Amino acid sequence: MKLPALLPRFSPAAVLTAARTIALFGIVFSAKLIYIGIGGSDLPNWDQWDAEARNLLQPWFEGRFHWIDLFQSHNEHRVALTKLLCLFQVSLNGQWDARFQCVCNAAMHAGLVAVSWLWLRKLLAAAWASVAFFLVLVALTATPMSFQNLLGGFHSQQVFLLGLSLAAFALVLDAPAWTRRWWGGVACAALALFSMGSGFFAAAVVFGAAAVDALRFRAWRERFPTLVATALLVVAGWFLHVNFTPHEPLKAHTAHDFVLTFWRACQWPTRDIALFAVVAWVPWSWLLIRVWRAGRAASPQERVVAATGAWVLLQYVAAAYARGAGGEWPADRYFDTEAVGLLANAAALIIFFAAPGSRAVRVIGCVVAALWTGLLTHGLREHLPHTFSDLGVVAREMRRNEIVTRAYLASNDRALLAREPVLPYPSAAGFAERIDPPVIRALMPVSVRVPLPLAAATRGGSFLCYDFSLHPQPLLGAPKPPEVRDGLSPATPRLEYAIIWGSFGSKSGADWESEPLTPTQGGWLKFELAGDTDVPGVSLQLLDARTRRPITDIRPTKAPHDTWRAAYVPTPERAYVVVAHVADPAHWLAFNQPTEMTTISHAVWEIMKNGAVILWISCGAAVVLGVASLGRFSRRGRI
Secondary structure (H helix, E strand, C coil), X not given: CCCCCCCCCCCHHHHHHHHHHHHHHHHHHHHHHHHHHHHCCCCCCCCHHHHHHHHHHHHHHCCCCCHHXXXXXXXXXXXXXXXXXXXXXXHHHCCCCHHHHHHHHHHHHHHHHHHHHHHHHHHHCCHHHHHHHHHHHHHHHCCCCCHHHHHCHHHHHHHHHHHHHHHHHHHHCCCCCCCHHHHHHHHHHHHHCCCCHHHHHHHHHHHHHHHHHHHHHCCHHHHHHHHHHHHHHHHHHHHHCCCCHHHHHHCCCCHHHHHHHHHHHHHCCCCCCCCHHHHCCHXXXXXXXXXXXXXXXXXXXXXXXXXXXXXXXXXXXXXXXXXXXXXXXXXXXXXXXXXXXXXXXXXXXXXXXXXXCCHHHHHHHHHHHHHHHHHHHHHHHHHHHHHHHHHHHHHHHHHHHHHHHHHHHHHCCHHHHHHCCCCCCCCHHHHHHHHCCHXXXXXXXXXXXCCCCCCECCCCCCCEEEEXXXXXXXXXXXXXXXXXXXCCCCCCCCCCCCEEEECCCCCCCEEEEECCECCCCCCEEEEEEEECCCCCCEEEEEEECCCCCEEEECCCCCCCEEEEEEEEEECCCCCEEEEEEECCCCCCEEEECXXXXXXXXXXXXXXHHCHHHHHHHHHXXXXXXXXXXXXXXXXXXXX
């Protein structure tokens, strides 16, 4: 008797497509993890202290939050979706961890790239088209083009804007009215209003496409529901817009500034070849004409690509008006939208070569494609080195912000903030007001969080206690005065604004034990260690406070010696003590007070650390799958 299949059967083509989509997601996501690891931080930055700390998290945890607060304006925008996501993340995690937010944003953006690839697969029937578009996707989304969006936990708004707008085009443009697909598209267009101020452009583009269909094909009855729904959304978006007076100087006040800013957006990423503003958009212009001529015979993918290009140009217009003072280049946070514009043109090129045409038209197309590819490659080669350089600058600023914030939380010295040229908020007084509420301090991430009150059980002993929080100015890696006795080797740098115990200089073996600590938040404990942790007889342990049984060893993955390295251990479920032991005075050990880290924050940290491994695996899988795909298409005669 034949048994029924327990699992559905998938064709080889479906399996290959799914595997390539997963590999693409892995490449884009892991690359972003690497960039977040280089320049990111778990400390929230700039806009987050207003939109999230002051206007969302503080009211929520103080019990005075109203759901209407989600829709309050932030500058010119109503970022309700970003606020809602933040509230969910903080409530789930228990700490306000910007790195967790950044990794979530990276996953959403990588997912959007993968879904777009999957949805456009009908345009990629030929192997060359599949490989070409895959490479263009990787070049424009797996590189740190827009590192502000990468490193800003608040910038999920950019992903919401892109994802919801593209989803609205894919669902509504060809959907019969009142169907579930149609309602889904209208819902995406409506939600886009609460991503950014320009979110209503999605509804505007759909309205324009529906109006063209109604006029050309007398399809008023068919398109009337779409026209009404999108018109209402456009009107709603217009009235939801906010004029933010402090940003008035940033607007384009002359036609010259407006046109120059718009032109520079079109020619990005080439700064020295203004002609690319025309060349870059030739493929999309051809596709627009093709869709117009084809009318209802145009494929859904072609119509969506054409709508996407129009939407990107509208975004350029909005940015040129709102941020066009002086005719500046587009800001880094707009580069994800720029990438979508280039991808729309790349898709249009693929459609061109897949469509039938005369020899002369083919030759012209090859010339345009070669020019388009060459100028884009030149622009990327010009842009990326500056991007990686800026990423290093941001990384140093992030580290400095962590030190200053940790110093302020340890000392409550506002004069310290006033002395600092680099802060995670525009003003020292404003930053202090936003971080001082107890509910906000209780949410601080591990990099700046006030450590647990670790204290010695007995006075005396061979471990010296030194309080670096007594230093008036945080100086990253600053040398210690030679007369300081802090239990550290002379070559070991200070650990800014921390209380440490060290055994360096002890004449005999050293032992130390803490007062019992009771778990509060759970999750993990982070210790900073220095010394010879790789030597037998040098140990730092957690013991059960009641039974004295060992719970876990505290040891970094590599011996720190004259540096500091972090070690993470699970928080015990019961009261515990910290015990240090150095058997041989020729070796030494130093450690600080532990800091609590939630389980989710620790998992995010582990995922981020393994970004390079995920990238290599994903790239290897993509190469293997690409070869398999070429072989399959070659056997079918479709290359």
